[in-house]
Amino acid sequence: MTGHVIATVSEAVCQQVLSRQDAFDAVEAVFAAMARGEARNFPVVREALAQGGPLYGFKSGYDARGQVLGLKSGGYFPGNDARGLTNHQSVVALFDPVTGRLTGLVGGNYLTAIRTAAASAVSIKHLARADAKVLGMVGAGHQAAFQLRAAAEQRAFERVVAWNHHPEMLPRLATVAADIGLPFQAVEREALCAEADVIITITSAFEPLLHADWIRPGTHLACMGTDTKGKQEVEAALLARASVFTDEVAQSTSIGEAQHAVAQGLITADAITPLGQVIIGAHRGRTSADAITLFDGTGVGLQDLATASVAMARAEAAGLAGGVSF
């Protein structure tokens, strides 16, 4: 048995080497690979450690084209904010798909935020109206800032309207909007839906925050918060009115926003289109300026692996990766 050296890429190095554009490109490419059948996610394990307490699990997959194999281990620890830590904690382990040997450990916290923001940005690129002007943000937690920055790069937005369950968190998001030069206004939920052309929901809600009949024709929604059984951000009836897209149908119907509409018999799984199909040109995506498009972003392991493998390669090339004998 010969030992080998694995690469370690810290959270700080991930931030240094992986840009928003890198994450966008990696996520768009892996969604396309999934649609072509070249990459697949494995079933998600996600368990509550206690009722209302931390969630812990694994997301994994294999990208045969990119030769990327691995998993992200981690979860959501709601008490962390008070400890001065982000609520999401995770690490990505990458393996050699030929030998099965561990090749690297990459910090997963920044990757989670930037790959989740990239997914909704990819959905905006492919599904939002070209003339979208007002961006609506529902949620103002850790992910929301990343979401806002990535979304803002996809259309010529003129302003941001926002709502959050905990209004005291909104000023932090307002600072991000100011940093990217967009006017920011805190509004009530119904007003947000009346004004926004693109709406991102990124909360930990377990009940609908947006009513179906508040949503105007032509709106694109990226529903990003629901990634666990029981969570919900929009009324299930909205999914019956909208053209629904997702990262992966199996996750959308089980742990995503579509779980409720499917359980209530309002839609079936075959009404949900993988966004990759739009990216590779196999599905038209938005069919009219009046259509409501909804991206159910559940978060797939391949997003983590795609961004982690780029981060690891960049870190190694720049001499910023650590090495551990194994």
Ligand code: NAD
């Ligand atoms: P966070 O803890 O920093 O923020 C939580 C947000 O949810 C805040 O805006 C908070 O005000 C809001 N919120 C909390 N309880 C609520 C309630 N009962 N009703 C309405 N809003 C409520 O978390 P975060 O890191 O910003 O993550 C936000 C959500 O996104 C989480 O649910 C997380 O699991 C999910 N997430 C999804 C993906 C994905 O790929 N789809 C990736 C990362 C995070």
